[in-house]
Amino acid sequence: MRKCKLLSIVIALLIICTAVYITAARSQPQTRTKRPATPAKPTAASSISFLDVTRSAGIDFHLTCGSLEKRYIMETMCGGVAVFDYDNDGWMDILLVNGSTLEDLRAGKCHPSKLYRNNHDGTFTDVTAKSGLNHCGWGFGAAVGDYDNDGWEDVYITYLDGGVLFHNNRDGTFTDVTAKAGVGNPGRWGTSAAFGDYDNDGYLDLYVANYVDLDLDHLPEFGQGPFCSYRGIPVSCGPRGLKGGRDRLYHNNGDGTFTDVTEKLNIDPGSYYGLGVLWLDYDLDGCLDLYVANDSSPSLLYHNNCKGGFTEVGAEAGVAYSADGREQAGMGIDSADYDHDGWPDIVKTNFSDDSNNLYHNDHGREFTDMAGPAGFGPISIPFLGFGVRIVDLDNDGWPDIFVANGHVNPQVDQHSFGVTYAERPLVFHNLTGGKFEEIGPRGGAPLARRYVGRGLASADFLNDGHEDLLITVLDGSPVLLRNQSTKKAHWLRVKLIGTQSNRDGFGTRVEVKAGGITQTAEARANSSFESAGDPRLHFGLGEAGRVDSIVVRWSSGKVDTIGPESADQELVIREGRGSTESLPTKHR
Amino acid sequence: MPKIAKWLFRSLLLVTCLAGFLHAQSSPRMQILLREGQAALDRGLFEQAVQDFEQARQLGPENLQANRGLLLSYLQAGRLSQAAQFGREAVAHWPDDAQLQHWMGLVYFKSRQDTLALEALHHSEQLDGAQFEIHFDLALVLLDRNQYAPAAAELERALKLKSTNALAHLLLGRAYQNTNRTVQAIEQFQTALRLDPMVPLGHYHLGFAYASLGRNQEAIAEYERELKRSPDNPSVLYQLGHSLLESGDEKSALANLKKTADLDPQNGDAFYDLGKALALAGDTAAAVGALERSIQLKPADPSPHYQLARTLEKMGKRDQAQTEWHHFAQLKQAQPQTGGMASGRVQ
Numbered sequence: 056m057r058k059c060k061l062l063s064i065v066i067a068l069l070i071i072c073t074a075v076y077i078t079a080a081r082s083q084p085q086t087r088t089k090r091p092a093t094p095a096k097p098t099a100a101s102s103i104s105f106l107d108v109t110r111s112a113g114i115d116f117h118l119t120c121g122s123l124e125k126r127y128i129m130e131t132m133c134g135g136v137a138v139f140d141y142d143n144d145g146w147m148d149i150l151l152v153n154g155s156t157l158e159d160l161r162a163g164k165c166h167p168s169k170l171y172r173n174n175h176d177g178t179f180t181d182v183t184a185k186s187g188l189n190h191c192g193w194g195f196g197a198a199v200g201d202y203d204n205d206g207w208e209d210v211y212i213t214y215l216d217g218g219v220l221f222h223n224n225r226d227g228t229f230t231d232v233t234a235k236a237g238v239g240n241p242g243r244w245g246t247s248a249a250f251g252d253y254d255n256d257g258y259l260d261l262y263v264a265n266y267v268d269l270d271l272d273h274l275p276e277f278g279q280g281p282f283c284s285y286r287g288i289p290v291s292c293g294p295r296g297l298k299g300g301r302d303r304l305y306h307n308n309g310d311g312t313f314t315d316v317t318e319k320l321n322i323d324p325g326s327y328y329g330l331g332v333l334w335l336d337y338d339l340d341g342c343l344d345l346y347v348a349n350d351s352s353p354s355l356l357y358h359n360n361c362k363g364g365f366t367e368v369g370a371e372a373g374v375a376y377s378a379d380g381r382e383q384a385g386m387g388i389d390s391a392d393y394d395h396d397g398w399p400d401i402v403k404t405n406f407s408d409d410s411n412n413l414y415h416n417d418h419g420r421e422f423t424d425m426a427g428p429a430g431f432g433p434i435s436i437p438f439l440g441f442g443v444r445i446v447d448l449d450n451d452g453w454p455d456i457f458v459a460n461g462h463v464n465p466q467v468d469q470h471s472f473g474v475t476y477a478e479r480p481l482v483f484h485n486l487t488g489g490k491f492e493e494i495g496p497r498g499g500a501p502l503a504r505r506y507v508g509r510g511l512a513s514a515d516f517l518n519d520g521h522e523d524l525l526i527t528v529l530d531g532s533p534v535l536l537r538n539q540s541t542k543k544a545h546w547l548r549v550k551l552i553g554t555q556s557n558r559d560g561f562g563t564r565v566e567v568k569a570g571g572i573t574q575t576a577e578a579r580a581n582s583s584f585e586s587a588g589d590p591r592l593h594f595g596l597g598e599a600g601r602v603d604s605i606v607v608r609w610s611s612g613k614v615d616t617i618g619p620e621s622a623d624q625e626l627v628i629r630e631g632r633g634s635t636e637s638l639p640t641k642h643r
Numbered sequence: 644m645p646k647i648a649k650w651l652f653r654s655l656l657l658v659t660c661l662a663g664f665l666h667a668q669s670s671p672r673m674q675i676l677l678r679e680g681q682a683a684l685d686r687g688l689f690e691q692a693v694q695d696f697e698q699a700r701q702l703g704p705e706n707l708q709a710n711r712g713l714l715l716s717y718l719q720a721g722r723l724s725q726a727a728q729f730g731r732e733a734v735a736h737w738p739d740d741a742q743l744q745h746w747m748g749l750v751y752f753k754s755r756q757d758t759l760a761l762e763a764l765h766h767s768e769q770l771d772g773a774q775f776e777i778h779f780d781l782a783l784v785l786l787d788r789n790q791y792a793p794a795a796a797e798l799e800r801a802l803k804l805k806s807t808n809a810l811a812h813l814l815l816g817r818a819y820q821n822t823n824r825t826v827q828a829i830e831q832f833q834t835a836l837r838l839d840p841m842v843p844l845g846h847y848h849l850g851f852a853y854a855s856l857g858r859n860q861e862a863i864a865e866y867e868r869e870l871k872r873s874p875d876n877p878s879v880l881y882q883l884g885h886s887l888l889e890s891g892d893e894k895s896a897l898a899n900l901k902k903t904a905d906l907d908p909q910n911g912d913a914f915y916d917l918g919k920a921l922a923l924a925g926d927t928a929a930a931v932g933a934l935e936r937s938i939q940l941k942p943a944d945p946s947p948h949y950q951l952a953r954t955l956e957k958m959g960k961r962d963q964a965q966t967e968w969h970h971f972a973q974l975k976q977a978q979p980q981t982g983g984m985a986s987g988r989v990q
Contacts (some may be wrong), residue, residue, distance in 0.1 A: 286823045295980065351980065370968065373953060378919075380949025382973060382980060410857065421956065427859075428891025436857030473825035473856055 079131035092245075101484035101494045102541035103448045103455065105524065107501040107536040113178045118509075119166045120154035120529050124465060126277040127157065128293040129193065129215055129269060131463040132246060132330075134441070134509025134527035135585035137197035138516075139208045139464060141186075142227055145513040146173035147589050151533060152212055155193035157198050157271070160215070164193035168212065177517060177537070187229040188212075190219045196510075196585030200250025200259040202236075203311055204558040211238065211247030211261060213585070215271075218263055227548065237313050243300045244269055249581035251334030251343045252557045253611050254363055258307035259557050264329030265300030267293060286472055290464040294350050299326035302347065320365055327352040331388040333582050335399050336562060337372075341612060343562045346374065348385025348403050373422045374401060374414050383409055387511070387584030391445035391454045392416075392575050397566075400576055404440025404458055404584070409473045411435040411443075413457065415489070430491045431456065431483055437474050438481060439463065442511025442584040446522045450595030451546035452572055453485035459508030459526045459584075466518030477505035480526065501536055514589035520546040520623055522593055527586075545596035545622035547605075551578050554630040555611040562610040565592055569622070596622050673702050674763070680712045689720035707737060714746045726750045734763075743773035745780065752784050760784050775804040779811055786814060791821040809839035813848060820852055828852045844869065847879050854882070859890040868947070877907035885916055893923040904933075911940030915947050922954045930954050945974035 101612035121130025135152035142148065144496045149171040159166065171179035183189075193215035202209050207223035218240040221229035233239045243265040250259040275282075275297065278289025282296030300437035302323040305313035316322075323329065331348030338344065342359035349355065353375040357365035369375030377383050384406035390399045398416035405411055410432035416451035426432025435458065442459035460478035468476045477497065482498050496503030510527035517523070528534060547567060551560025563578045580590040596602070604618035607628055615633050620626060626635045680695035696713035703709055710733045717726035730747040737743055748763035764781040771777065778801035785794035801811050832849035835842045850865030850868035865884030866883035873879065884899035897920045903913040918933035931954055937947040952967035 370949075370971075371956065376949065379946045380975075381946070421953075425891075427889045430891075433857035433859045433889055436855075471819075471824040471827045473823075 062485040070344040098295075098527075101449060101492065101497070103482060103484055103494055103502050104497075104499040105536035106438060106499060106539050107504075107534055108177065108537045109532060111178070113174075114149070114151075114171060114533060114535055115181070115193040115414070116151045116153075116169045116171075116533055118151070118153060118527055118529060118531060118533070119156060121156050123530060124277075125291050125463065127274050128267060128291050128297070129244065130154075130156075131193055131291065131529070132266065132509070132585075133193075134529060135194060135196035135212065136510040136512045136525055136527050136533065137199045137580075138512040138525065138589050139199040139210070139580065139587060141170065141208055141210075141223060142172065143207060143225075144173075146175050146518060147516050148173050149179060149526065150197055150210060150256075152194040152197050152510075154195070155215075157274075160193055160271075163191070165189075168194055173516060174379060175518075182227065183620050184444035185228060187231075188221060189570075190214070190231065192216065192219075193247060196247045196264075197587055198248035198261070199260075199580045199587040199590070200561065202250065202259045202261070202307055202559045204258065204553075207551075208559075211248050211250070211263075213240070213248050213263060215244050215269070217241050217243060218245045218248065219543070220261075222373040232311070236311060236455045237315065238263075238305045240265065240303050243303070244270075245300075246330050247332040247581070247585050249332040249334055249579075251345070251561055251579070251581075252307075252345045252610055253304075253334070253345070253359055253365075254306070255342065255412075255556075255562075255612075256307075256309065257553070257611070258309045259558055259559065259561060260307045261305040261313060262332050262334070262345060262347075263303045263305070264332045265302050265323075266328050266330060266350070268298040268300045268326075274637055285464050286470070286498070288464075288466050288470060290466050294328040299328050299352070301326040302329045320363075321367075322365070323347070323407070325352070325430070327355070330386050331403070331582075331584055333388045333390055334562065334579060335390045335401070335577060336564070337390075337399055337416055337422075339398070339399075339564070340419075341608075341610065343610070346388060346390075346401060348388045350384045350386070352382055352404075354383070354385045354403065355456060367379065371421065373424065374403075374412075375408070377412075378424045383412070383541075386439075386441045386589065387443040387459075387582075387586075389443050389445050389582040390577065393454045393456075393485060394443060394487075395453075395572055395574055397575055398638060399575075400445075402445055402456055404435075404443045407437055407439040407462060409436065411440050413456075415610050425489060427487055430486075430493070432492050438478050439474070441509045442526065442586055443584055444511055444513045444524070444588065446513045446593065447485075447540060447546075448482070448522055449484070449540040450520065450546045450597065451485075452544075452570065452574065452595045452597040452599075453487050455485050456483040457481070457513070457524060458483075458493065458513065459506070459511040461507035461509060461529060462504075475505065477507050479503060479505050480508060483507070499539065501534060506534060507531065509584060510586040511583045512586045515548060515591070515593060518625065520548065522589075545598070545600050547596060547602055547620070547622055548625040549592040549605070549607075550590075550625060551592070551607070552627060552629045553609060554612070554632075555613060556609040556630055558598070559590060560609065560630070561590075564608040566604075566606040566608075567594045567596075568603040568605075568618075569594075569596045571600065572597075572599075576637045591625065655776075670702065673699055673706065676702070677706075677708055677712065680709075680716065684712070684716065684719065689716055692716035693720050693722070707740065710737070711740075711742050711746070714743060714750070718746055718750050723750060723754050725932060728756060739770060741767045741774065741777065744770060745774075745777050748784070749780060752780075752787070757784060757788055772800075773804065775801050775808065775811075778804070779808070782811075782814060782818070786818065787978055789821070791818045794818045794825075795822060807838055809835040809842040809845075812838065813842050815844055816848055816852070820848070820855070825852050825855055826927075829856075841872070844879075846872075847876075847882065850886070851882060854886050854889070858884045862886045863890070875902075877910065877913070878904045880906065881910060881913050881916070884913070884920070888916055888920050888923075893920040896920045897924060909940060911937045911944070913945075914940060915950065918947070918954070922950070922957070927954050927958050943974060943977070945971045945978055948974060 120133035133154035137150040153166040153168045169183045172182045196213040198211040205614045210221045222232040248263045275292035283292035304322045306316045328350035333346045334343045342361040345357040347355045356369040387404045401414040402413040413426040413431045438460040439462045445454045458481040462476045465476045507529040513522045518641040524536040526534045553560040560578045580587040602620045607615040683692035693716040701708035701939040740927035744767035751760035780796045782794045782797035798815040811833035816828040819828035829852045836845045846865040846869035850862040854862035880903040884896045888894035901941035918930045921930035934951040948971040952964045955964035
């Protein structure tokens, strides 16, 4: 009957109209109290571009992380990388943390992490064999800091069953001092870790984010259970349904040992699924606060009361949840003052179907997620973000943002969800005025390719004034991206040496005035996801060939004022001396 | 002899009835009634169709076409109880007639007897799998029951039979969207709009699919296209306001959200977003009002309390903010978890 069609259409319309009223799940619109003061001044097309130089650089590392089908949750989270100058030759070296497989772990077969020495010519040499970085385990993250202030960077690596502190012996080797130091994080699955001096006693303390308390003998079966599916398809289980691991805060006693102050300071009482760690002084009171990104639970912001204690203020400060008060799955975090208002902002990556956050610091009181207005958030929705860095990639004086992406479930590739397992990275060019533009594949072929990205570190490997990037890739080779961006812009790099403050100068705030702009940055090595980057502070200066002044506010309270200085150099600033020395740099 | 007489009488009766039956089947009157009934259906004069087919059926109770027409007429006229009673008898009489099963499925569907509806429609589909309409209507019932995956399968079958049906593409897009196949959903919505630019809510659904992938600018453009056709549709206005808010254009969002709230004063989501937009625009006092209204409309939703707490903090009203934080924390415990694998939007 022809009337059938009409009836069908009538019914269809009824259904559609009914469906319209069914509330669609809301995403995360943004709130803020104010826009950044700087007027919008969109620039011309970005000059940011990168070249994949992994092979030519001699990086031959393969990251092993369980089965390819990712049957268990720990098979999805490997990928730590640390970039640091382990031999004090002034050039950034690379440590790539390796994972393992369940079978190999049980059989005692090792998948060593690798240390690559920078040859000063764009290539690296594998020096793992003699380094002593030979702990056999399933590794995840790496943190770097000179915990004993001897002038040589030490390394902390997190494992599935604890953590290992490697002391730098000053001769290219490291010694496992975990037992003596008391930072073993025994039996816990650590992910990211970070050094920071929260009590300003001049010694770096250590925070270790723990993810899930896993019993390897009773692992939840793939796809079996309420927390083992994603969009209706069976996947590895967790983290929900699994017991969270309580993070640990170790206080540095100054004698090579640490004291676990987790319980005393009421750290992570809810044992949330910790993934990202960031020390920052968000309220500029001179005491390092702490931000922890948690998976599938509220992220935590610990305000340092400058009296040895913390108060968790994440919800009130607006950084615990999405802008709608929903839990997110925080992965990587980083901080920088992206709009030059003098206050450190925070960026956080999240799971797919969710927006990454760009928390604008509203002058130390609270944060407002500007991800939407900034053009940073919505585009990230199909991507599952891990490593993230805020760094000036084109030296125009405005920090850009780089995000390494990659899903956790390879099974998504068998469906048309709009998300893929391997994903291209996102590169956000800072347009000024609080706006960003995702430049996508315009930044070169490596930015168009898809990776199962995890860790991310930035560093000036060539000491040429351009920040390069290193992405770790699950079950694959890392990607070393050489910065090919404009060579015209000026820059300044600052290396800090604390004397009363911790030797690395972590937590020190540096203000650089040049070209009519004052930039501020806080020294740290550990951020992103399971990663540590170049601890030297990098400032793009744009057309300014001279730095008017540099103000260094050490965590000890001392202030050094330096300048004017010429651009395009690395300055080494020693606390309290007010003097600088310039290191030779390679110019393109 | 009496036995032979009886036998002859019965035979005569049978022949007479058969002749009458055949006459009724093919009589001009019957043909006229069937034609008029069909014409009435075509013109939407369903009561007239009922009369025509009832008369036709009186003339020929065994006439399948008359029975089909009468069932469909009852259905279209909204005489569902009559349709159900009559339909059951007809289906019992002609159990293998796909069309009767089809109509009966729709009678059940309109009577909110979805299980019986699905049973009848599936039976109809088994009897005649080559009919677009059967797959389409089966999909409608499945969509109504939020069974998006099987609905998608039915619509795929329907579109293999008639690929130019815009509405089927639109509904398939909805089914894909709700089974997290957003990329495929966008393709279907685009196809539907290409086939019929006026397909109902086509731009709206396409906009929603774009928004779910974070492509807010494209979503906004689609919502604006939809609004040109239906400027006072509160759902479209709301989604437009929401996407504008997401993309940081709270001023434009405000206009749409205010209009949504006026048109649909029971829409708690609209008041929630309106509160957010007002707070962003600096009108915190008005924001508080809108958020409080949202809380009234959605008392179990923690989000308005979160937003209100933050707004009150900004206003320096810490005590009131603390109360809202408390409500937020309480409601969070009762809410399904979000984030990570629990993320994901469905329409």
